[in-house]
Structure formats: structure tokens, C-alpha cells
Amino acid sequence: MHKTIFSKVSRVVGGARVSTVGLGVMLAVILLGLTVVTAFPTPALANHGPRATQFKHKIIEGESLSSGPPPYTVGVETSWTLQNLVGCTPGTLQQKLERQDNDGPFQVVWQGTETGSGDKDQVRDLLQASMAGASITTYRYRHTGTCLGPTGDTRRHITIGPTFYLSVTEDQRTPVTEIDYTGTWIQRAGGTGGTTHEARQVGATATSRNHWGIAAAWVTTVDEKPYPIEARIECDYPECPATRDTGSDPFGDDSVVKWSSSWNTSSNNSHHDVTVISEENRRVDVDAFVVVIRY
Numbered sequence: 001m002h003k004t005i006f007s008k009v010s011r012v013v014g015g016a017r018v019s020t021v022g023l024g025v026m027l028a029v030i031l032l033g034l035t036v037v038t039a040f041p042t043p044a045l046a047n048h049g050p051r052a053t054q055f056k057h058k059i060i061e062g063e064s065l066s067s068g069p070p071p072y073t074v075g076v077e078t079s080w081t082l083q084n085l086v087g088c089t090p091g092t093l094q095q096k097l098e099r100q101d102n103d104g105p106f107q108v109v110w111q112g113t114e115t116g117s118g119d120k121d122q123v124r125d126l127l128q129a130s131m132a133g134a135s136i137t138t139y140r141y142r143h144t145g146t147c148l149g150p151t152g153d154t155r156r157h158i159t160i161g162p163t164f165y166l167s168v169t170e171d172q173r174t175p176v177t178e179i180d181y182t183g184t185w186i187q188r189a190g191g192t193g194g195t196t197h198e199a200r201q202v203g204a205t206a207t208s209r210n211h212w213g214i215a216a217a218w219v220t221t222v223d224e225k226p227y228p229i230e231a232r233i234e235c236d237y238p239e240c241p242a243t244r245d246t247g248s249d250p251f252g253d254d255s256v257v258k259w260s261s262s263w264n265t266s267s268n269n270s271h272h273d274v275t276v277i278s279e280e281n282r283r284v285d286v287d288a289f290v291v292v293i294r295y
Contacts, residue, residue, distance in 0.1 A: 048084070048155050048156070048157065049084060049088075049145050049146050049147055049154075049155030049156040049157040050082050050083070050084055050085055050088065050093060050095070050145030050146070050147055050155070050157055051082070051083045051084040051145060051157040051159060052080040052081070052082060052143035052145060052157075052159040053080065053081050053082075053083050053159075054079075054080060054081045055078070055079075055080050055141070055159075055161040055162070056078070056079050056080070056214075056215070056262045056263070057076055057077070057078050057164060057214065057215055057262060057292050058076065058077045058079070058215055058260055058261070058262035058292075059074055059075070059076055059077075059166075059215060059216075059217035059257055059260040059262075059290055059292065060074075060075035060076065060077050060124060060257065060260065061217075061257050061258065061259065061260045062256065062257065062258075063075040063256065063257055064254040064255055064256045064257075065129075065192060065219060065254075065255045065256075065257070065288075065290075067254075070129070070130060070131045070134065070168060070192070070193075071128040071129055071130045071131070071134075071137070071168075072128070072129045072168060072192065073126050073127070073128060073129075074126070074127055074128075074129045074166055074257075074290060075124060075125070075126055075127075075257075076124070076125050076126075076127045076166070076292070077122050077123070077124050077125075078097070078122065078123050078124075078125060078141055078161075079121065079122035079123075080121055080122075080143060080159075081121075082095075082121065082145065084145075084157060085147070087149055087150065087155070088147035088148070088149070088155065089147065089148045089149065089150065092147045092148040093113055093145070093146075093147045094111070094112075094113060094145070094146045094147065095110075095111065095112045095113070095121065095143065095144070095145050096108060096110070096111050096143070096144045097109055097110040097111070097123055097141060097142070097143050098141065098142045098143075098144075099125065099139060099140070099141050099142075100139065100140045100141075100142070101137060101138070101139060102137060102138055106142050109123060109125060110123040127139060127166055128166065129166035129167065129168045129290050130165070130166065130167060130168065131167075131168050131170070131193075132167050132168065132169050132170075136165040136166075136167070137165060137166075138163050138164065138165045138295050139163070139164055139165065140160065140161060140162070140163045140164070141160075141161040142158065142159070142160045142161070143158070143159045143160075143161070144156065144157070144158050144159075145157050145158075145159075162214075162294050162295070163294070163295040164214065164292055164293060164294050164295055165292075165293055165295055166290060166291070166292055166293075167213075167290070167291045167293055168192065168193075168288050168289075168290050168291075169208055169288060169289040169290070169291060170192065170193040170195075170288050171187070171191070171193070171195060171196050171197045171206075171285075171286050171287055171288060172187075172193070172195060178208070178209050179197075179206055179207065179208050179209075179286065179289070180205075180206070180207045180209060181197065181204070181205070181206050181207075182204065182205045182207075183199065183201040183203055183204025183205060183278075184199070184200040184201035184204055185197045185198065185199055185200065185201075185204055185206070186198050186200055188285075190221050190287075191219075191221045191255050191285070191287035191288070192219065192255050192287055192288050193287075193288065196220075196221050196285045196286065196287040197285055197286045197287075198282065198283065198284065198285040199231075199278035199280065199281070199282070199283075199284045199285065200281060200282055201278065201281055202278060202279060202280065202281050203277065203278065204277070204278045204284075205275050205276065205277050205278075206275070206276045206286040207273055207274065207275040207276075208273065208274045208275075208289045209273050212271055212291075212293065213272070213291040213292050213293040213294065214262065214263050214292050214293070214294050215260070215261065215262035215263065215291070215292035216235075216260070216261060216272060216274050216289060216290070216291050216292070217257045217259065217260040217261075217289065217290045217291075218233060218244075218257070218258055218259040218260075218274065218276055218286070218289060219255050219256065219257055219258070219287045219288040219289065219290060220246050220255070220256060220258050220284070220285050220286065220287050221254065221255055221256075221285055221287050222246045222247070222254065222256045222258065223246060223247045223283055225247040225248060225283075226248065227247055227248065228245040228247050228248060229245060229246045229247030229248075229280055229283045229284060230243055230244065230245050230246070230279040230280065230284075231243070231244055231246060231258075231276050231277060231278050231279055231280075231284045232244075232276075232277040232279060233259045233274065233275065233276055233277070234274075234275045234277065235261070235272050235273055235274045235275065236272060236273065240261050240272075240274070242259055243279075244258045244259050246258055246283070246284060246285075247283065255287050255288070257290070259276075262292070274289065
């Protein structure tokens with residue numbers, strides 16, 4: 001800053017004879033320059049503000065897929081963890097999340113304020129899921145975090161997440177949708193794509209082996225029954241094993257996401273087999289799997 005000020009002064013008074021009056025003029029110019037410079041707000045410090053990390057995109061459990069032909073509308077929860085909050089003045093945090101569809105412009109989907117260091121924020125959105133092998137819609141999120149530093153300086157960090165899309169794997173086994181069934185299953189009408197596979201044996205399994213992605217979900221046609229209809233889910237991820245009740249559900253015969261899991265999007269797509277195991281001799285069915293795939 002001082003080099004700039006003195007450079008400007010030398011251009012103004014360069015060549016002038018130095019005298020007591022001249023020194024006074026130079027001092028006045030320097031002080032005026034300092035006043036002018038400090039009158040303007042300090043510019044934002046890019047990439048030194050609150051930073052979003054550990055982006056995850058998880059298909060929301062308990063919500064039904066849209067009815068009608070594909071692409072289907074699916075609820076997706078996007079979450080992240082904030083870092084770099086040390087040095088932010090309390091109460092000055094501002095966050096903004098924008099979404100880009102295909103190659104379109106980024107549009108604001110959420111704005112928020114304060115959160116604790118290391119806390120997870122999350123936003124729910126409705127996205128399009130295409131049939132495997134069909135044309136897709138890609139998505140990408142951009143997070144902007146700002147705060148004020150101890151001296152009133154604005155700190156800002158922009159994080160752009162990976163591009164991804166959602167793919168629906170139907171219950172029928174085709175060259176592009178591979179689901180392996182063991183035990184006794186029947187195919188009946190209903191659900192997405194017009195059919196669903198229903199287990200008719202305790203211990204019957206359905207394994208989707210096409211999950212090269214960053215998240216996966218099991219879709220089933222739930223039953224509005226006064227008793228539980230249970231199935232177990234297994235895969236190679238620590239948070240994966242679970243038991244789900246597909247009965248006693250207010251949705252009736254809708255196609256509902258009954259299990260979902262996600263992996264950190266900081267890495268590339270990885271292979272995850274997902275297996276549904278029937279604990280009943282009827283009514284547990286596999287309608288589809290929905291996969292979030294990094295593009």
C-alpha cells in the first residue's frame with residue numbers, strides 16, 4: 001500500500017524543488033492518500049472463507065416416486081459440512097446453494113445463515129431420474145460461504161460439487177439393468193415400469209449389481225396393512241445394513257423409497273452391490289433401484 005501511495009506522490013510532485021513547504025505538501029498528500037484508501041471496504045478474500053466439504057447426495061427415504069411415465073421425480077437430500085469458520089465473526093455467516101441443470105445457469109435453491117463449525121447442513125430438492133439407457137438430466141451444485149473477519153474484512157469461499165445424474169434400474173433383468181434373484185419370486189403388474197418382483201419365500205434375495213455410483217436406493221410397492229412386512233438390506237458399506245417394514249404404510253400401493261444410502265462424492269464412482277432379503281413368504285417386492293451416478 002505504501003509503495004503505491006509513494007508512487008502516486010512521486011508522479012504528482014516529481015521534478016519539483018524540495019523545500020519545507022514542499023515537504024508539507026507531500027505529507028498532506030500522503031495523509032490524504034491514506035484516508036482515501038482506507039475509506040473503501042476491504043475486498044473479499046476469495047477461497048479464505050467458510051468452505052463446504054463432504055458433499056453427499058442421498059435419495060430421501062419414505063417418499064414416493066412420481067406416477068406416470070419416466071423420467072420420475074425423486075426427492076434428493078444434498079448435505080455438506082462447513083469448515084474454515086475460525087476467524088469468522090459470530091453472526092455474520094451467510095450461505096448460498098445453487099443448482100445447475102444440464103448446461104443451464106446456476107439457480108439459487110437455498111440460502112441460510114449461522115451454523116456451528118463442523119455441523120452438517122442439508123437441503124431437499126426434487127430431481128429427475130431417467131430409465132437406465134435413456135437420455136439423462138445432469139445436476140451440479142455450487143455453494144458460496146461468506147463471513148466477516150475480525151477486522152471487518154469479507155471472507156468468501158466457493159465450492160462446486162461434482163456433476164451427477166439419477167438412473168432408475170427396473171425390476172426386469174435386461175442387458176442394461178442387472179438384478180440377480182435367488183429363491184422364489186413372481187413377477188406381477190404394478191409399480192414403476194408396469195411390473196414388480198414379489199418374493200414368495202423367506203430368505204429370497206434380489207441383488208442389484210449395477211451400482212457404479214455415489215448413492216443407491218431401493219424402491220418397493222408398499223402395503224397398507226395392519227402388520228409389518230419386513231425385509232433386510234445388505235451391501236458392502238458400513239451404514240448399509242438395515243431392516244425395513246414395507247407394510248403398515250399410509251401410501252397404499254405407491255412406489256416408495258424404503259431404503260437409501262450414500263457415499264462421499266469427493267471420490268469417483270465405486271461399485272456397490274445392494275441385496276434385498278425377504279423376511280416374509282409374500283408381499284416383499286422389488287420394484288426398482290435408483291442410483292446416483294457421478295457424470
